[in-house]
Amino acid sequence: MVPLRPTLLGETDYRVYPAEEEGRTGFALARLRPGLILSPVDWFRGVATVEFAGKNPIILDAYARFSPLSWLDLSLGYAKPPLFASFINEPVYAIPFPGRAPVVGAFRVRRDLGVDAHFRPAALPVEGWARVGNGTGSALGNDNALPAGYAALDLVFGRAHSARPGAADATWGLRLGVAGLYENTEDREGIAGTTPLGFRYYRPVIVSGERKVGEAHLVGYAGPLRLTVEGAIAREARSRDTDGNPSTPRQSLPAITSYGLSTEIAWTLFGTRRQVGRAPLPDAASVWEGGALELAVRYDGMWLGRGADDVVEGGSQGGALALVWWPTHFLAASAAGYLTRYDQPALERPDGRWSWGVLGRVRFFWGY
Known part of the structure; x- marks a missing residue:
């Protein structure tokens, strides 16, 4: 074991947008x-x-993890909260699509400053997390005096039970679980709608007060196939200051509810079978010696800003297709196409409800 090692992830894109309002076609880091x-x-x-x-660099990870027992990890610092199985268990350099599913990107807290416990016994088909953090997503501090609470519980079998010795060799596997977040926030934006290429088609209202997010997930393995289904619901309270005096009660407004769903199927055409947290690798026994090749399809649905008469509802339905080539264990090249239909036209494109995009990406990763 090397006590100190550097890591590096670099990704370069060529992006094609349907209109200049959504983005400019060309290369991008x-x-x-x-x-x-x-x-x-x-x-x-x-x-x-x-x-x-x-525009500016950010702190992405800054944490320490202790393992006092073989089945228990304790973490302190700025790290991923336990929402969404694909986000927690699959690093971005190992996923078949260039980016996370829209439901994951919209409903997750990307990173949070806090402390958590993660239990993963090899003898039992369960895995769970409990975390207390700020909930703001900032590495610098909280936006109020109240913490955020996270919890997650999964049932894991076969290949999905990564804590069990020999699980990686199993043909079948299943992860089935739920997770939740509860927090009380200061004024901030609610859940937004964004295309896979980063165009914000639905601008949320300001929310404050109680914020509850729940998600359920299923990850199934069957030989070279992997199915990932993730759904989320968020209920966000709203209020407004009517007199400019922070010591007086705010006026309550109707809460809004948002939903999201993603279903992805990844098929390893050539190469080793997917393991939890690892991409396919070139297979020496394969008839094709060009590395690992994977095909993936995905459905994305978003239903945003429901339940308040003074809020314009939004959302989208979309699909995606990706082909990714893994020539070796530290390099990947992928091409993906996306099609999205907005429930309501975006402000920047009032004459259009359809969007599409094409993205090519070369990815280099080392030291993980």
């Missing part, structure tokens, strides 16, 4: 993530990662 992993002993792991993916 999707993300660059340099980092360090410190693991001097088996029971400790420290991770620090910075991401360059916009």
